[in-house]
Amino acid sequence: MKRIILTGILALATGLAALAAPQAAPAQPKPPSAKSPAEGQAYTALATAGQSGDPDAIIKAADDLLTKFTDTDFKEIALSLKARAYQMKNDGEHAQIFAQQALQIDPKAYPMTLLLGEVISLRIGDHDLDRLDKLTSSAKYFNDTIELVKTAPKPNPQLTDDQWAEYKKYTIAEAHNGLGLLAIVRKDWDAGIVEFKTAIEGDPQDAYYTRLASVYQSAGKNDEAIAICDKLLANPSLHPRIREAVTSIKNVATAAKGKK
Numbered sequence: 032m033k034r035i036i037l038t039g040i041l042a043l044a045t046g047l048a049a050l051a052a053p054q055a056a057p058a059q060p061k062p063p064s065a066k067s068p069a070e071g072q073a074y075t076a077l078a079t080a081g082q083s084g085d086p087d088a089i090i091k092a093a094d095d096l097l098t099k100f101t102d103t104d105f106k107e108i109a110l111s112l113k114a115r116a117y118q119m120k121n122d123g124e125h126a127q128i129f130a131q132q133a134l135q136i137d138p139k140a141y142p143m144t145l146l147l148g149e150v151i152s153l154r155i156g157d158h159d160l161d162r163l164d165k166l167t168s169s170a171k172y173f174n175d176t177i178e179l180v181k182t183a184p185k186p187n188p189q190l191t192d193d194q195w196a197e198y199k200k201y202t203i204a205e206a207h208n209g210l211g212l213l214a215i216v217r218k219d220w221d222a223g224i225v226e227f228k229t230a231i232e233g234d235p236q237d238a239y240y241t242r243l244a245s246v247y248q249s250a251g252k253n254d255e256a257i258a259i260c261d262k263l264l265a266n267p268s269l270h271p272r273i274r275e276a277v278t279s280i281k282n283v284a285t286a287a288k289g290k291k
Contacts, residue, residue: 204232
């Protein structure tokens, strides 16, 4: 959720900066701008909805803007936020539709390639006839995200270089986490270990450590799994749901060691 909100804020910041300063430097691409006060008000309403984090409000505001101003410069931003809103509602089908529409406008929109990788990965069933296609497509979107974000320009000049570097690092980590989850679907434990380790290098969050412990255990590397679990469980502020998952992983790894 943190990444979803931050991505939306970055997108909105780009558009709001354009409203405040529509004249760009000659060497820079022309920023989006409102063609009328009414369009500016519709975009401001979308910005307000986006900052609220209410997915239904975001969808309504995006629809209002796109319906009333079909040639708006803010179309990509509206579609991107609409896709994110549907992702927040766990509606992967609509999230995928609007993310793909946003990519048609800007094929380098890495927040949408990341979103597509995530929503497609969550819709892979064990017996899907198009299972391999979904795995391939999701992996491609995650890998595209990693490459695109490395050279992406700063979306908002108010961001410091350190803030932008940190955001890119987190985004790349999230893409590697996605690749790790795909490895779990394929039961490719060695690949999962590599991907989750890489994700942790960029963003050492508890969820990534938990998934690394899980793939270690699945790979039969129970000592490594238990060591990670012990480290996580020593944290008194560990989220209860993560604590429950980690405890389960440790119990399975401990039992597996006992059978040897």
